[in-house]
Amino acid sequence: MHALIQGLILGVLTAGVYALMASGQTLIFGVMKVVNLAQGAMVILSAYLAYGLFTSFGVDPLLAIPVTTVAMFILGVAVQLAFLRPLHDEDRSELSLLVTFAVALLIEGFMSVTWRTTDRSINTSYANSSWSVGGYQITLVRLWAFLLSIAALGVLLLLLNRTRFGRAIRATVQNPESARLLGVESNRVSAIGFGLGTATAAAAGSIYGLLYPFNPGSHYDLISRLLSIVVLGGLGSIAGAIVGALIVSTSSAVVAATISPAWSEMTFFVILILVLLLRPQGIFGTTGRGAI
Amino acid sequence: MRSIPYAGQIRGVVFVAALASLPSFNLAHWSINIAVFTLMFAVMSSAWNLFGGFTGYPSLGHAAFFGIGAYTLGLWFEHHAVTTGYEPFLMLPLVGLFAGLIGVVLGAIALRTRADVFAIVTITLLFVVQTLAFNLRGLTHGAQGLALPIPPFAAATFERPFYYVLVALLAATMAITYLTMRSKLGLSLAAVRADEDKARGVGVRTLGVKLLTFSVSVGITAMVGGIWAYYESFIYPQFAIDPLITIGMVLMTFLGGRGTLWGPVIGALILETAQQTLAYELGGSEYYLIAYALVFLLVMLLMPQGIVPSIQSVVRRRRRRAVVDAPGPPPSASSSDRTDVLTRDAVVVEGPR
Structure with a gap:
């Protein structure tokens, strides 16, 4: 029972960072109908950026977030302009999968050349401090990570719901043709939407780097987990991404705590299969076009 | 280019005969080694094309079945002796059948989804099979790797049996592709690719044809996995179930032309030889990854067809x-x-x- 509750606490606290990554992923899908297989690689790349800032200049990873988000926003816009926009409409969804996979490989190759393939971790002064509440361990890092992820999610939702540009994005998600007729420039929305998605990955990357050790190959792990979350919640729905992250993260933490850490990787696949059997479009997904 | 009767069949026979006569030129070991790997990828991309190329469903999980084939063969010969050295080849059809059956079960679940989500489910499947290969230590020996019997072939002509088996498998796969393209099945697959809902509306049994081609496709992939495992003699989870294998299959099919008979073969001939040379020239796998990704991007952007x-x-x-x-x-x-x-x-x- 103790292990179960400890697992639950851990799962909820780590759900924040996954919710953040998955929101970026689902936003990109909503705007462009592109599944970004490079999202995991972009998270790891920004973890490395935060690592570089920390080891060279002593910048705390959480303070580095503004820098990494801006850098990754620019990278995201560049990827969209260079590789995704030239694709033809008729086979865009099929080709964009492969193109983003190639981008992921490119980033992985770049990271292995620059930082070698050994595991890196960001060891801040507070990395090992923790509280014990009623016999349960809560590490400071995880609590920070959770709060910061919630804050970043809040910023993203504010951008989408309270700004003119956010309204243009939401309109594009709901109905691209009507949005275009009403004067939304779809090319610009696509580029900036993609950039916003990768900027979200950047914020998540700094937090991820604090929580776990990483190497250039870590993105494979991350992307399969991330994709299960997004499919679970329903592609294109941010609320779905958050709920999906909670489910996947708590259940795998509980399995790790009660059965064996080796099998926690399997948990999300079992959940994914169950969801596909019962509700192929995901928890929050619609069969038609969704809304964010 | 006037049409000659049976031009397609003649072209196929000449191609296979040329391939089969290659070892009699007494090539060096390294070049026939490259030829073996090129043939493996030619078979696998043809198999991928059979499902992914004709239906337009981008499966990213085929490497999982490559691994299933490799481990199935390996585990069988943990308990069975090899004397002549040809027994593993005789087992290949059973390996293919077994993987094909697994393919029917997994396909029935994965094919409840369409294009993008299907790609996601299959890539997840790949990592799950890899995790299983790592975690089921009692069965697969996990990260320690699994040893297969050493093939008792003479050193001078060691690669030849593998080479000939692969030529035969390539011929069979291309024959299956050819027959599919000429049959009602091929038309049904083309209809699924063009517009699945309309296809079902006019009475195409969409789920049936998709499942059939998926299981044949992954069955052939598993057979190549079995040949690979026997050739390597020692297999590890991270190499037997490697995302780069899936990517190789997909990329070669796209480079050559998906939905065509010769495209995947031509793609494999170009890319696998280029890849082996790149890996040899650039040594460290990091630069090789960058070069590979750049080639990939260029193909997609300049020649999407x-x-x-x-x-x-x-x-x-x-x-x-x-x-x-x-x-x-x-x-x-x-x-x-x-x-x-x-x-x-x-x-x-x-x-x-």
């Missing part, structure tokens, strides 16, 4: 122009010529590309 369809459309345009420009033949002959070309085109457009 692939080599074979691009050439076909050039040839078709030439032929049409030749007919129109033909100077002075009697009008009747010219017009019959033209209808001939048009009907040929119509057939090409109607059937799967």
Whole structure:
């Protein structure tokens, strides 16, 4: 029972960072109908950026977030302009999968050349401090990570719901043709939407780097987990991404705590299969076009 | 390019005969080693094409079945002796059948989804099978790797049995592809690719044809996995179930032209030899990854159609122009010529590309 509750606490606290990554992923899908297989690689790349800032200049990873988000926003816009926009409409969804996979490989190759393939971790002064509440361990890092992820999610939702540009994005998600007729420039929305998605990955990357050790190959792990979350919640729905992250993260933490850490990787696949059997479009997904 | 009767079959027989005669030129070991790997990828991309190319469902999980085939063969020969060295090849059809059955079960679940989500589910499947291979230590020995019997072939001609088996498998896969393209099954797959809902509306049994081609496709992939495992003699989870294998299959199919008979083979001939050379020249796998990704991106952006369809459309345009420009033949002959070309085109457009 103790292990179960400890697992639950851990799962909820780590759900924040996954919710953040998955929101970026689902936003990109909503705007462009592109599944970004490079999202995991972009998270790891920004973890490395935060690592570089920390080891060279002593910048705390959480303070580095503004820098990494801006850098990754620019990278995201560049990827969209260079590789995704030239694709033809008729086979865009099929080709964009492969193109983003190639981008992921490119980033992985770049990271292995620059930082070698050994595991890196960001060891801040507070990395090992923790509280014990009623016999349960809560590490400071995880609590920070959770709060910061919630804050970043809040910023993203504010951008989408309270700004003119956010309204243009939401309109594009709901109905691209009507949005275009009403004067939304779809090319610009696509580029900036993609950039916003990768900027979200950047914020998540700094937090991820604090929580776990990483190497250039870590993105494979991350992307399969991330994709299960997004499919679970329903592609294109941010609320779905958050709920999906909670489910996947708590259940795998509980399995790790009660059965064996080796099998926690399997948990999300079992959940994914169950969801596909019962509700192929995901928890929050619609069969038609969704809304964010 | 006048049409010769049985041109396709003759081309196929000549190609297979040329491949089969290659080892008799006494090539060096390293070059026949490259040929073995090239053939493996030629078979696998043809198999991927059979499902992914014709239906338009981008499966990213085929490497999982490659691994399933490798481990199935490995585990079987943990308990069975090898004397002549040919027993593992004789087991291959059973390996393919077994993986095909697994493919039916997993396909039935994964095929409840469409394009993007299908790709996601299959790539997740790949990592799950890899995790299983790591975690089921009692069965697969996990990260320690699994040893297969050492093939008792003479050192001078060690690669030949593998090479010939792969040539036979390539011929079989291409024959299956050819027959599929000429049959009602091929038309059904083309209909699924064009518009699945309408296809179902007019009575195409979409789930049935998708499941059938998926399981044949992954079955063939698993057979290659078995050959690979026997060739390597020692297999590890991270190499037996490697995302780069899936990517290789997909990339070669796209480079050559998806939905064509020769595209995947040509793609494999170009890319696998280039890849082996790149890996040899650049040594460290990091730069090699960057070079590979760049080639990948260039192919997608510059030739999204692939080599074979691009050439076909050039040839078709030439032929049409030749007919129109033909100077002075009697009008009747010219017009019959033209209808001939048009009907040929119509057939090409109607059937799967």
